[in-house]
Amino acid sequence: MAMSVLRGVSGVYCAARLLPRNLCPVRNLSGAARLLAARKFTDKHEWISVEDGVGTVGISKFAQEALGDVVYCSLPDIGTKFNKMDEFGTLESVKAASELFSPLTGEVTAINEALADNPGLVNKSCYDEGWLIKLTVEVPSELDDLMSEEAYEKYVKSLED
Incomplete structure (x- = not known):
């Protein structure tokens, strides 16, 4: 007391x-702004957010909007190793199929099992419940090659012009 x-x-x-x-x-x-500041993006529209050496990977809002309603998700097995920008899976929508690329070198430690029954989570919550995989970050310096949220927004805007 x-x-x-x-x-x-x-x-x-x-x-x-x-x-x-x-x-x-x-x-x-901590809040959403701080969390968004930590998220990094590739020019192929994947994002990664790293905590304690493990990166959570998903696709950006821009990518999910361009893809349309996701109806199927193909993800790798846990334990699969990828180099930076290796293809790790596919998202299929009623419009098209889109390959997924690993933003960093690492080993898959988890996949979002919820996407098997509800792939639409990618559309509903691409930055939270719609994440795709988690992987170890084996080469932390690769994060420096990715875009900040602000840089990514400028990149997307340049694509739209």
């Missing part, structure tokens, strides 16, 4: 800037 009161009092003093900054705890806020 005393510690909780002490933390509350020190919080007031920190907020009022009455204590030196080094004595005030730092709060890290």
Whole structure:
């Protein structure tokens, strides 16, 4: 109880800037903007978001809109290894089929099993529930070759012009 009161009092003093900054705890806020900033894109419209050495891969909103309603998803087996930009699967829609390319070198550690029964998740939630695979990041420096969200948005805009 005393510690909780002490933390509350020190919080007031920190907020009022009455204590030196080094004595005030730092709060890290995370939100959608921060998560989007960490997402990187390929020029083939795949995205990857890396956490603790594992990348989650999916397709961009632009790609899923161009593809149309996804009706089938072909994904690799867990344990399959890919080099950067190797083809790792296919998405099929009523309009077309589209190959999927690995944004980085790595080994598949998980596939989105939900897509087998509901491939439309790619359309409904391409950045969350519609992810495709997870893979180990074997060459972290390859991330430097990918586009930030801002750069990708400019790239997509240039394609539309």
